[in-house]
Amino acid sequence: MSALLKKDWFGLGLVLIFGSILISLFKPAFISPFNLYVLMLSVSLMLVVAMSQMIIIAIGQMNLSVGAIGGLVAISFTGLMEVYSMSIFPAVLIGLLIGLACGFINGYITVKTGISAFIITLATLYIFKGMNLGITEAQPFYEIPEAVKFFGNAKIFGPIPYLVIIPIIITVLMWILMNRTSLGRYMLAYGNNVQSSELIGISSTKIVIYAHVISGLLAAIGGMLVVCRLQLGTPNIGDSWLLPSFAAPVIGGAILAGGKVDVIATAFGVVLVSIISQALVIFKIDPFFVQIFLGFMILLAVFINRYREYREERRTKVFSDE
Amino acid sequence: MNNKIPNFVKTNQFGLLILVIVFICIFSFSTDGFTSRFNIYALSRVVALDIMIGLAMMVVILTGGLNLSLGALGVSAAMFGGWCMESMGIPISITIILVLAFGSFLGWINGFVTVRTGVHSFIVTLATMSIYFGFMTLLTEAEAFRKLPEAFTDFGSLKLFNKYISPLLIISVLTCFVLYYIFKYTDIGRKLIAAGANPDAAELSGISVDRMFIYCHMLSGFLAALAGIMLTARIGAAIPSMAGHLGFDWLLPAFLAPVLGGTLLSGGKVTVFGTMLGAILVTLINNGLYLIDVGEFWVRFFLGIILLGAVLLDRAREYFTVKNSIVS
16 A cells, blocks of 8 residues: 555546546536546547657656657558558557657757757657658648548547547556666666666667657657547647646656656656646636646646655765755 | 866757757758848757746756656746736736746745655646646636837837847846846855755755745746746747647746756756756757748757757766766
């Protein structure tokens, strides 16, 4: 039990359960099948985006280009199907390859030049977004195969959409990667302390490139899932991903300096953000309040994490220079 | 052998200056109208703002942090100014003072939360960005203030020096000199740099690092508010979307100018004139790309490529100067 209490996701889980009960007591519409369906869709999409950012946070960097990669893949995916009448499977494959290539570019340049990933991904954000706009000339692609539309909107049973399948698989794989594989542990070691991880023989090049490639792949999947959901490929897919992509991992207790992430807590962070956004809509609160609220949520999470660290420090009585 | 090369040549600013000159040459020869009076005037208005935004970011980068809320903060301050002038009828001079104070206050919030939580300012300002912008949109109901005093809007469209230069550029250049003076010759300026360069050492030598960091964020808010006022004067109205959604349109010039100018992201180094040159370079490239007619939609792409190139070039220059200095 006490081990459970220490987990990042435990407190979040409690907040989630009690919050949901409270909201549904006031507004029973909150647990209506339709609302749950909408909630699950938004959770599914943001989950992938949050994981894409989380893996970069794990190695102590930031990826500003997550949304730009998602957008570029989204329009390539739909463009291939509409303009070149390609079938779905090869289009998905090429979409994934584009995501992989974008991630590789980010990782390769970052690790080879030693320039902060923040600056590199800011530049590639403009490059990828520019390619997106250059190709589409800001016009959306509308002709999406029926199967794709079906996948984005059909339900398995009850209110559960098909769209949740891929994000759940990704979350499980990410948990295995971060907790059960040496690659994941090396990433955390690298994020914690670059010098010492190199001294014990971890290759920075490999770690950074792998992390960025995975981030690119996840952003690509996110972009294609949004296409399924919206039933069209608009160039502005991904534009609004930046804030939520950081919000969920930070609310889930990730430390931006790297070396500590929690996949389950990040997933709970996504659910929490989605529930709150949804609740504000149900209570008919101005959509701009959702944004303000998200901002306050991040600050609150930051304060709570800080307080927990402080308590941890006092308990272990280890001198800390922070 | 290395001693024969003047020190200035080895600096980042020199490389930037060369790049600026090269791009001016390229654009003057390859396009019509780059050197026209109209274009130079338009450039001076844009550059003025980019310099100010770059400086606002630079003073936070000094602490090793970032200020993502820059655009949201600047627009919020500008909207506050619009409200003061249009709805409250407050005189221009007092409005400007109030706006600058308001900007500094928002900056103080950023600084205070960053220092107290010990969390990277990236996350703090990511949060305050959406808070400031959300409140601004709610309070203004996304409506612009378009009936500003004429004396104020006239200033924004004033043309000086044979109609070549906007007075806004003069404000920015003056701000550069003031900041240069502060960082170079004043006690507080040196303390700010010391706190950014090595917080532990600064703390041990009796500097309150927390307070210095808060000052940096306040200065950033001040400069962003000034940029907001300048943009309002330039457009002739205070519009909630004038820096894009969440103020994102300001972010690229904000980071590029100081980074190209040689400000270290790890903190502890400022280059006021480097930032100025960086802003000039970015504006030149942006303007030139439109004139060359690469197509409106590809401008962003080329901007990204050129920036990446500039950052890589700078890294190469650093690498060779370090190698040379080791040899000698």
